[in-house]
Amino acid sequence: MAMTLTPEQRSILDGALGETRAKVMKTLVMYGETFGATKMVPVTGEFGHIVTSFGLSVMKPVYKLMDELIAGGALAGQKFSADPRPLDKNVPANALQNLVFKFMYGKQEDYEKQLAQLGILDEDAFTCTCYMDEVGNTPKEGDVLSWAESSAVVYANSVLGARCNRNSGIIELFGSIAGCVPYFGLLTDEGRKAAWIVDVKTAQKPEAQILGSAIGMKVMEDVPYVRGLDKFLGSELNDEAKAYLKDFGAATASNGAVGLYHIAGLTPEARAQGEALVAQNAKTYVVDDAELMRVRDSYPVVWKDPNAKPRLCFVGCPHLSIGQLRQWTHDIEAGLKQAGRAKVAVPTVFTTAPAVKKAFEKTAEGEKLASMGVAVSSICPLMYMNNPLCGKMPVITSSNKLRTYTSARYHTDAEILACVTKGVLQ
Amino acid sequence: MKQFRGRCVVPGTIRAEALVSRGGFNTLASFQKALMFKDKDAKCSDQNNPDLYGRPMHNKALCLPQTIGSTTGGMVLCTSAMLGQQPACLLFSKPIDSLAAAGAILAYVWSDSPMPTVDNLGDEFLAFVKTGMTVSVGEDGVVTVE
Numbered sequence: 001m002a003m004t005l006t007p008e009q010r011s012i013l014d015g016a017l018g019e020t021r022a023k024v025m026k027t028l029v030m031y032g033e034t035f036g037a038t039k040m041v042p043v044t045g046e047f048g049h050i051v052t053s054f055g056l057s058v059m060k061p062v063y064k065l066m067d068e069l070i071a072g073g074a075l076a077g078q079k080f081s082a083d084p085r086p087l088d089k090n091v092p093a094n095a096l097q098n099l100v101f102k103f104m105y106g107k108q109e110d111y112e113k114q115l116a117q118l119g120i121l122d123e124d125a126f127t128c129t130c131y132m133d134e135v136g137n138t139p140k141e142g143d144v145l146s147w148a149e150s151s152a153v154v155y156a157n158s159v160l161g162a163r164c165n166r167n168s169g170i171i172e173l174f175g176s177i178a179g180c181v182p183y184f185g186l187l188t189d190e191g192r193k194a195a196w197i198v199d200v201k202t203a204q205k206p207e208a209q210i211l212g213s214a215i216g217m218k219v220m221e222d223v224p225y226v227r228g229l230d231k232f233l234g235s236e237l238n239d240e241a242k243a244y245l246k247d248f249g250a251a252t253a254s255n256g257a258v259g260l261y262h263i264a265g266l267t268p269e270a271r272a273q274g275e276a277l278v279a280q281n282a283k284t285y286v287v288d289d290a291e292l293m294r295v296r297d298s299y300p301v302v303w304k305d306p307n308a309k310p311r312l313c314f315v316g317c318p319h320l321s322i323g324q325l326r327q328w329t330h331d332i333e334a335g336l337k338q339a340g341r342a343k344v345a346v347p348t349v350f351t352t353a354p355a356v357k358k359a360f361e362k363t364a365e366g367e368k369l370a371s372m373g374v375a376v377s378s379i380c381p382l383m384y385m386n387n388p389l390c391g392k393m394p395v396i397t398s399s400n401k402l403r404t405y406t407s408a409r410y411h412t413d414a415e416i417l418a419c420v421t422k423g424v425l426q
Numbered sequence: 427m428k429q430f431r432g433r434c435v436v437p438g439t440i441r442a443e444a445l446v447s448r449g450g451f452n453t454l455a456s457f458q459k460a461l462m463f464k465d466k467d468a469k470c471s472d473q474n475n476p477d478l479y480g481r482p483m484h485n486k487a488l489c490l491p492q493t494i495g496s497t498t499g500g501m502v503l504c505t506s507a508m509l510g511q512q513p514a515c516l517l518f519s520k521p522i523d524s525l526a527a528a529g530a531i532l533a534y535v536w537s538d539s540p541m542p543t544v545d546n547l548g549d550e551f552l553a554f555v556k557t558g559m560t561v562s563v564g565e566d567g568v569v570t571v572e
Binding site for chain 2: 026031058149150153170253256257388
């Protein structure tokens with residue numbers, strides 16, 4: 001079905017603002033028509049968010065495309081944040097690894113200059129959790145967004161009640177340039193209906209990262225309506241619940257392709273509409289302790305030596321909230337005390353947004369965490385692990401997303417805590 | 427030989443050897459190493475995909491249900507086309523997802539190496555086609571498997 005464009009959109013498509021902007025509009029129109037969109041709708045969110053934040057030397061075609069946009073005057077009509085930077089000298093790396101990093105991300109400086117021309121918010125706007133209060137790119141309920149970054153999109157849709165499709169890198173920038181996005185999928189009421197009911201029947205609060213993984217693998221791109229989780233999370237979207245849902249959502253989006261979930265009694269649309277959100281003929285998936293164990297046992301171990309002693313630990317993919325940083329600090333302090341140690345037994349890096357890092361470092365916990373030997377950084381751990389010399393190291397993480405894309409091995413928060421404080425991997 | 431009719435998302439005709447993923451195709455995880463190490467064969471680096479892991483994807487007719495994972499997916503697909511590492515075509519049993527569609531369309535509009543793309547070929551298509559079979563794609567969304 002052909003999309004009906006406004007006269008202004010039509011004239012852009014026809015080249016009134018130049019060939020580059022016409023190609024941007026053509027891309028958005030083809031993209032929308034593929035999904036049956038009949039119109040474009042304005043982007044109403046204040047800021048965009050883009051997924052491509054890394055100056056990988058081999059991504060030359062992307063930088064060429066960015067140059068084409070800049071030369072053609074196709075700049076973003078709204079400021080935007082971007083995913084985390086790849087490098088930080090405070091994250092442990094040996095000389096050889098650093099040499100490879102220098103080569104791998106040799107275009108970082110040039111690419112950031114391009115982003116500045118295109119409309120990046122500021123030099124601290126590099127995080128996958130742009131929606132944190134400290135960062136300030138927090139959409140309002142009902143806002144239409146042109147975002148990418150799977151974990152941010154699923155959070156904005158589910159926890160904040162904004163409306164955004166699972167856009168790809170580049171497409172999301174095109175929406176910010178054009179100021180409009182095709183109306184389909186998760187922008188529509190119908191597209192936000194749940195095709196699955198997920199009944200959580202675990203004895204205790206499930207690990208967010210494993211529950212999200214199980215649901216993502218089961219429902220793939222569909223919308224799940226999750227019942228039984230409010231029993232553990234409560235009915236208020238407080239900081240703890242939001243942090244849990246951040247990690248849960250990232251796992252649904254990376255282990256599957258979930259762009260929106262509803263949590264009965266908790267997330268905005270589920271609270272407002274209840275099971276009216278469930279589509280007719282929805283399928284049911286029951287998650288109990290045995291199912292979570294089955295899912296976890298299915299993760300491949302790709303370490304060369306499965307019994308190797310971990311050489312590095314990453315926590316914070318997606319980036320940690322300030323509340324999570326505080327909680328980890330208290331937990332590590334207690335764990336080290338119990339183990340009779342002053343510093344962590346495994347080099348450990350916590351990742352968080354630059355603005356959250358600055359706020360955390362001003363707190364007593366910030367000083368305490370540093371004194372225990374934990375590095376706080378704002379890099380993307382995935383980009384660190386992409387260095388082949390880093391990828392060969394035995395790295396542990398409590399992030400299912402990091403596990404999915406790299407050789408890092410997944411462990412629960414409790415196992416990570418035991419390992420970094422006692423040096424024992426259970 | 428069997429024919430399947432789908433919907434043409436990106437036009438083009440091609441004949442290529444099938445490479446079949448029974449589960450969701452994680453674009454970033456699959457192309458990550460190929461892009462980084464300029465592997466012209468584009469060997470699949472997704473350790474979670476037993477059907478494809480280690481197999482060359484370049485110039486293959488990639489047959490899959492849908493793509494999953496990171497929203498870099500479309501950009502990664504488009505970049506693979508711009509670097510000459512792309513699959514010959516993308517054939518989806520299910521309706522195409524937003525990331526794959528973005529990748530295929532970006533490659534069509536912005537590169538010289540479009541990937542003909544057909545979706546909605548049905549579960550029977552994915553049940554019938556096996557890695558190594560020959561697949562022909564017509565302009566009208568008809569896919570012939572032999």
